[in-house]
Amino acid sequence: MRGLSSLGNELYTGRRSVQIVGRRRTWFTIALALVVVSVLILAVKGMNLGIEFRGGSQFTVSGAANLDQQPAADVVAELSGEPPRISTVGTDSLRVQTAELTSEETQQLRDGLAEAYGVPAEDVTATFVGPSWGQDVTAKALQGLVIFLVLVSLVMAAYFRTWTMSVAAIVALLHDLVATVGVYALVGFEVTPASVIGFLTILGYSLYDTVVVFDKVRENNADLYTQHRRTYAEGANLAVNQTLVRSINTSVVGLLPVASILFVGAFLLGAGTLRDIALALFVGMLLSTYSSIFIATPLEVTLRERSEPIRRHTRSVLEHRARSRAAAGEGQGGEDVAARTEDLTGVGVVAGHHQGHDAQPRRRKKGRR
Numbered sequence: 001m002r003g004l005s006s007l008g009n010e011l012y013t014g015r016r017s018v019q020i021v022g023r024r025r026t027w028f029t030i031a032l033a034l035v036v037v038s039v040l041i042l043a044v045k046g047m048n049l050g051i052e053f054r055g056g057s058q059f060t061v062s063g064a065a066n067l068d069q070q071p072a073a074d075v076v077a078e079l080s081g082e083p084p085r086i087s088t089v090g091t092d093s094l095r096v097q098t099a100e101l102t103s104e105e106t107q108q109l110r111d112g113l114a115e116a117y118g119v120p121a122e123d124v125t126a127t128f129v130g131p132s133w134g135q136d137v138t139a140k141a142l143q144g145l146v147i148f149l150v151l152v153s154l155v156m157a158a159y160f161r162t163w164t165m166s167v168a169a170i171v172a173l174l175h176d177l178v179a180t181v182g183v184y185a186l187v188g189f190e191v192t193p194a195s196v197i198g199f200l201t202i203l204g205y206s207l208y209d210t211v212v213v214f215d216k217v218r219e220n221n222a223d224l225y226t227q228h229r230r231t232y233a234e235g236a237n238l239a240v241n242q243t244l245v246r247s248i249n250t251s252v253v254g255l256l257p258v259a260s261i262l263f264v265g266a267f268l269l270g271a272g273t274l275r276d277i278a279l280a281l282f283v284g285m286l287l288s289t290y291s292s293i294f295i296a297t298p299l300e301v302t303l304r305e306r307s308e309p310i311r312r313h314t315r316s317v318l319e320h321r322a323r324s325r326a327a328a329g330e331g332q333g334g335e336d337v338a339a340r341t342e343d344l345t346g347v348g349v350v351a352g353h354h355q356g357h358d359a360q361p362r363r364r365k366k367g368r369r
Contacts, residue, residue, distance in 0.1 A: 011241040018244065021237040024298030031175055031295050038182020047181075050190040051085075051129050053138065057101045059109060060125045061094040064117040071116035079109055085190075100128070141196050145203075149173075152207060160218060168300035169210045172291035176206045180284045189279055198277040202284025209292040211248070212241050217297060225313055228320040232310050236301045240293055251289040252253050258282045 010016035027190070051058050063073070069086040076084040076098055085097040094117070101109065105124050114121040129282035149170060156166040180202060184195065216239035221232055230238070304310055 008341045009136060014238055014241070017237065017241055020240050020294060021233050021238065021298050021301050024302060027294035027298055031291070032184075034179050035175060038179050038185075041182045041185050045185055045188075045193050047185050050192040051097045051196075052193055053135075053191060055100060055130050056128075057109075058097050058127050058129065059096040059098075059104060060089065061096070061113050061117050061119060062123045062125070063092055063119050064094055065092070066117060067092070069094070073282055075112035075116050079105055079112070112287065113186075137193055137196065141200065148200075148203060154213075156211070162213060164300050164303040165214050165217075168296045168345065169207060169214070169302060171299055172210055172288075172296035173203055173206050175291050175295055176202060176287040177285055179287050184280060187279065189276055192268060192276045194277040195280050198280025198284065201277075201281060202288060205254070205285055206288030206291060209247060209288055210296045212246070213240060213292050213297055214300070216240075216243050217300070222353055224284055225309070228317050230336065231317045232304060233301050233313045233314070236297055240297050247289055247293060251285060254285050255282060255295050258285065 011018070015151075016212045067088050069088075071084050072094060073084060076096065079101075087095050089095050096109075096113065098109070106128075110126055111121055114124045153166045155171055156169055157163050158164070177199060178200065184191070191197070217236045219243075220235035220239045224232055224235065258278055258281045261274055262282055264274065305314070
């Protein structure tokens with residue numbers, strides 16, 4: 001813990017720096033590859049839509065002593081040619097999902113399942129879900145997503161007073177959403193209303209982490225044009241380093257309970273709702289931490305450096321730095337002067353640096369007024 005605290009302090013003060021913004025091409029390539037792979041998985045494998053979205057009949061066998069799925073498959077095969085979707089629920093229940101059945105077929109399947117698992121017919125419940133309900137849920141989810149993105153774009157543009165941070169945050173958010181859906185399709189978990197809730201929940205988490213980093217970027221570059229110590233990209237990279245340990249700690253604290261829910265829901269209880277929402281949250285929270293550090297801020301810097309004032313300032317800083325180094329090499333004590341010059345570039349101690357014991361405020365002694 002002491003090592004992590006020391007690392008966080010060194011990253012915050014600038015004594016140690018992880019070059020994130022400077023290697024943005026690498027992070028962009030990784031993000032693009034992840035999105036492309038996710039899209040290909042969706043195109044080839046597709047989503048495993050639950051009964052709420054595709055419609056059909058669902059049977060739940062309660063109190064079964066034997067949870068073997070083959071008897072249920074045999075009963076459905078005698079009645080319908082379409083293979084059913086069978087899963088265990090808890091420790092003594094079985095769920096069987098089939099295509100839409102008539103009332104007569106539903107009764108026959110209930111009796112067949114009751115006989116196959118040796119339970120009373122009353123312990124086999126049957127429900128029917130129409131596909132229109134799933135279509136309504138999908139339409140409302142997409143509508144909510146569009147409204148959310150529009151409002152977030154406007155609020156962030158107004159808060160940060162620049163459109164670049166708004167666009168970068170939205171791109172990072174869409175990256176998290178697409179990649180999470182791709183992982184969901186790869187694993188093959190059913191897409192249920194709980195899954196949709198999980199997808200929408202990670203939007204807020206991703207946005208929160210990105211806003212924290214952007215706020216530090218704005219703070220470090222508040223007086224950008226009045227100094228020649230560092231460029232906009234260096235100030236942004238310092239901001240990412242200053243919030244790096246905080247982002248990791250927040251992610252770990254958030255992921256541990258979600259991982260526990262995922263493990264309990266998937267392996268112990270067999271609870272589909274817990275499993276569905278926990279997988280979306282786990283993958284989304286993990287990706288949002290990555291995107292806020294390696295995608296959002298580097299992309300914002302890329303967009304910001306397209307403006308002429310930022311370009312002029314960057315050239316001015318680099319020219320001033322070159323002159324300072326040249327002067328440091330020609331004068332006496334060149335190494336000491338060069339070291340002090342490096343500290344003024346923004347890569348060394350700049351924001352939040354410790355100025356020594358003598359610079360700290362004096363405490364008044366007790367009894368003195």
